[in-house]
Amino acid sequence: MRADVLILLQARMGSARLPGKSLMPILGRSLVAHCVTRLQQANIGLVMVATSSRAEDDILAAEAGSLGAPVYRGDAYDVLGRMRAAAALVNPTYIVRATADNPAVDSDSIGRLLSVLERDALDHAVESGLPCGATVEVLTASALRTAAARATAADDREHVTTYLRREGRGFKCAIVPGPCELQRPDLRFTVDTRADLDYMRRVFRRAGYSDRRSISLAELIAAADAVDRPDREVA
Numbered sequence: 001m002r003a004d005v006l007i008l009l010q011a012r013m014g015s016a017r018l019p020g021k022s023l024m025p026i027l028g029r030s031l032v033a034h035c036v037t038r039l040q041q042a043n044i045g046l047v048m049v050a051t052s053s054r055a056e057d058d059i060l061a062a063e064a065g066s067l068g069a070p071v072y073r074g075d076a077y078d079v080l081g082r083m084r085a086a087a088a089l090v091n092p093t094y095i096v097r098a099t100a101d102n103p104a105v106d107s108d109s110i111g112r113l114l115s116v117l118e119r120d121a122l123d124h125a126v127e128s129g130l131p132c133g134a135t136v137e138v139l140t141a142s143a144l145r146t147a148a149a150r151a152t153a154a155d156d157r158e159h160v161t162t163y164l165r166r167e168g169r170g171f172k173c174a175i176v177p178g179p180c181e182l183q184r185p186d187l188r189f190t191v192d193t194r195a196d197l198d199y200m201r202r203v204f205r206r207a208g209y210s211d212r213r214s215i216s217l218a219e220l221i222a223a224a225d226a227v228d229r230p231d232r233e234v235a
Contacts, residue, residue: 005045005114006092006141008083009035009069010160011100012076013056017192022060022100024197027204029211031191032060034103036067039136041214042107044114045096050086052076078157084148087141095139097160102133103200104189106182106217113138116176123171124164129183131224133190134217137161143171184221188229195230202227 011022011032018024022032029037032049039047049064051057053073061071072089074082087095094117096110113125113136123143127135143164147156151163164171177183191197207215207223 001043002045004093005096005110006087006090006094007039007042007045007047007096007098007110007136008050008086009039009047009098009100010050010079010083011035011060011064012052012054013060014052014054014076015192018194018197021191021197023063026103026197026201027209030063031103031197032063032100033067035098035100035105036064036069038103038105038107038214039096039098039110040068040107042110044110045092045094046070046090048072048086048090049100050074050079050082052082077154080144080148080151080157080160080163083160084144087144092141095141095144097137097139101190101192103191104131104134104203104217104220105136106130106134108217109135109178110138112178113176116174120174121172122174124161124173125176126174127178128175129185130178130217131182131184131187131189131221133188134182135178139164146171182217182221184224187221187224189220189224193230199227199230 023030049069049071064071072086117125124139126137147164156163203223207219
């Protein structure tokens with residue numbers, strides 16, 4: 001476990017398209033529980049849940065606590081400010097940004113991206129080619145602080161890394177191809193709608209998910225090839 005790495009999982013109950021989805025179950029475990037557990041399995045840094053201070057997120061904070069994850073609560077819409085304030089509690093060198101939409105996040109992605117970030121002295125890195133929702137973003141705490149101090153647009157405050165990834169901001173960013181065996185950009189493993197949730201339930205069931213063993217991303221990809229994909233819903 002590295003003391004210089006903080007894994008921040010942003011989550012809240014107020015999803016516009018699927019309210020309360022963070023606590024909706026996938027084979028007996030909440031969506032946020034799947035995310036926290038998979039991130040903890042990386043065994044690289046502390047996993048902290050960053051949620052809002054709204055009353056509706058009290059139950060989400062309680063769920064995170066039951067999973068052994070500390071919680072920071074801040075502004076519901078200034079997610080960039082929320083993440084910066086959460087990081088300030090721990091003062092890490094590196095931040096891993098994950099979201100509670102992604103129950104199939106690949107915990108190994110964290111180590112791969114940290115290696116690239118450190119080797120190439122980057123400010124931000126993300127993997128490409130994996131199923132949508134399977135990777136994380138890794139950035140330096142310094143870059144997060146700078147972005148939080150400079151960004152003023154509502155979109156940049158809500159989406160955390162858009163400011164520093166935009167060309168001309170002075171940050172060194174990279175998009176890194178994921179492992180060849182996990183290259184499946186045609187798959188969608190994120191939950192925005194009820195159809196997405198039902199699909200992930202079918203994928204986890206087909207993969208033989210049990211809370212007694214972890215399921216690799218490769219196993220989930222194989223399972224996805226054996227189930228019907230959802231029709232995309234229009235927001």
